[in-house]
Amino acid sequence: MAWRGPGAAGSGRSLVSLSLRCRCFHAAVALLKRKTGADHQWLERHLKDPFVKATKQQNYRCRSAFKLLEIDDKLHILRPGLSVLDCGAAPGAWSQVAVERVNALGTDPTVPTGFVLGIDLLRISPLDGAVFLSETDITDPSTLRTIHSLLPAEKVDVILSDMAPNATGIKELDHQKLISLCLGLLNLSQSLLKPKGTLLCKFWDGQDSRLLQGRLKEQFQDVRTVKPQASRKDSAESYYLARLYKGK
Structure with a gap:
């Protein structure tokens, strides 16, 4: 969703969306910190994977x-x-x-x-x-x-x-x-x-x-x-x- 500024129409939805994304990001980072070894490496790679990001952006069901x-x-x-x-x-x-x-x-x-x-x-x-x-x-x-x-x-x-x-x-x-x-x-x-x-x-x-x-x-x-x-x-x-x- 594009950022439209605090005075633009629909800004409330944008702020909510931004807040949700921030919480999801921080939750993923917290989970990453709790992992060690192979789990840590897998999750870190998953978060950085450009195909994972593109999957969400283009609404495909998985990166495959x-x-x-x-x-x-x-x-x-x-x-x-x-x-x-x-x-x-x-x-x-x-x-x-x-x-x-x-x-x-x-x-x-x-x-x-x-x-x-x-x-x-x-x-x-x-x-x-x-x-x-x-x-x-x-x-x-x-x-x-x-x-x-x-x-x-x-x-x-x-x-x-x-x-x-x-x-x-x-x-x-x-x-x-x-x-x-x-x-x-x-x-x-x-x-x-x-x-x-x-x-x-x-x-x-x-x-x-x-x-x-x-x-x-x-x-x-x-x-x-x-x-x-x-x-x-x-x-x-x-x-x-x-x-x-x-x-x-």
Whole structure:
């Protein structure tokens, strides 16, 4: 909210907003002082993170929105009129980006209107322009039938996956579990993805990354590794972008 001075209309709301921001800032500083070691470092980094600040300013649900925004700005995987399946959608930030980019709300009448369907094991708060399957397991065979019943066409143009398993703290085990999720999603692509469609999936680097990459290359004409700037430098997180699906 812009500062308008003590005599301007709405100055009372500005003063209240400023007071609330000050209290939130001081509370965060006080919390930071109580933390030590790894907790202290994480919170300090979080407070300084420019993507965290931008998330609040632009009303995205979490900072991961900027990963998809950066990938799409460079590689143009989302266009008006496309249908999108967002896997691991909670809390809904990637779906927010997809709704904007495919014109799912039809806000621009000069271009086609797209469709966004999000799914997650967790609850996802409603979002205008998107359909959500909350508390739903994409690996359950019955889920595939539900997805088909909701799609405007039998298959989608783009599958997005920011899915990740609950971390155990054992790096190699967590890596293997995420690769298994990605391989399962690749199998589902046979039933869900249109020919020449696109799959974007998160993975954690490790010994099975090449296995996943090889499987993707068998089914897509173009496969590349993407590491957006919004992914923290010390994170093992990267994305495989697979385009031009060979499926029938």
